[in-house]
Amino acid sequence: MQVPSTVTTAPAGNRWQFWIDRGGTFTDIVAKRPDGSLTTHKLLSENPEQYKDAAVAGIRHLLGLAPGEPVTPAQVECVKMGTTVATNALLERKGEPTLLVTTRGFRDALRIAYQNRPRLFDRHIQLPELLYTDVIEARERMGARGDVLQLLDEATLRGDLLAAYGRGLRSVAIVFMHGYRYTQHEKAAQRIAREVGFTQISTSHETSPMMKFVSRGDTTVVDAYLSPILRRYVDQVASEMPGVKLFFMQSSGGLTDAGAFQGKDAILSGPAGGIVGMARTAGLAGHEKVIGFDMGGTSTDVSHYAGAFEREFETHVAGVRMRAPMMSIHTVAAGGGSVLAYDGARFRVGPESAGANPGPVSYR
Helix, strand or coil, X not given: CCCCEEECCCCCCCCEEEEEEECCCEEEEEEECCXXXXXXXXXXXCCCCCCCCHHHHHHHHHXXXXXXXXXXXXXXXXXXXXXXXXXXXXHCCCCCCXXXXXXXXXXXXXXXXXXXXXXXXXXXXXXXXXXXXXXXXXXXXXXXXXXXXXXXXXXXXHHHHHHHHHCCCCEEEEECCCCCCCCHHHHHHHHHHHHHCCCEEEEHHHHCCCCCHHHHHHHHHHHHHHHHHHHHHHHHHHHHCCCCEEEEECCCCCEEEHHHCCHHHCCCHHHHHHHXXXXXXXXXXXXXXXXXXXXXXXXXXXXXXXXXXXXXXXEEECCEEEEEEEECEEEECCCCCEEEEECCCCEEEEEEECCCCCCCHHHC
């Protein structure tokens, strides 16, 4: 375990502040003591023999607390964190098994999408893996001007949802035609799914309330696929620090309260913080134009800064389309801990990673 390093700055308040980057392999912590001095700490993101969560373990270590001892608001003013939990779950396709509920006749709309051919002359087209595992076609249809062309068949939908629940699905994405504007059918389906017992319900009118069925649907599916993974992590951290203000970095580069942190806004949570830090550090050194290369243990992120943060609103990450404001970052599923495997024809690097547990031998 790395020995914390210390830098002295101007005096601050009488409580600690923490800034944390929780990656798939390592967790890095910068802390400001009550006297204003800064200290840093680094530890493996997963080390079940030593601690339950790296971020909380690092905070306890710096505060001098025993394992399991609560972190209280009397000691800590706030914790601000960027995490690649959602990023790595997407890259490695380890999100929550998700059910898609959509308008009858549109079960394949997200698979067909826009029929783009980014590599026109490839003879062997490899379509990206779908994030949803099952589809229910609801008997409903809203018109473009809000007229009800077919009333939602709630009884049939309830039966279909009960069957999906019985198959073990607990996360659902609800995407109806024109549902972004005329929400009554999506709200009714949401109510039924909640009554059935689904624990994660993402509706398109709440997740991405804009026109264009495909991008709205993709974003809603991403949210349903990642939010349960993210929520479990956020709840775990919050439970160890009851009452402490906890904020998370969003893909857009801004902070949000832990309770409002959603899967669709967490894809580039960790890398976005890296861009902000890169820009500020470069500015202090007198550089206004920089290229960022951030290789972690699980993924690598490349970014560009030329005096202003570059953002995208419709983008592809790990082969998945989504519509949410995020920093312009190119991410690949290859890092220092990526697994090298032979598939019978060639050696491949990633997307699987050894992570922190078990991790490469050198990390131990």
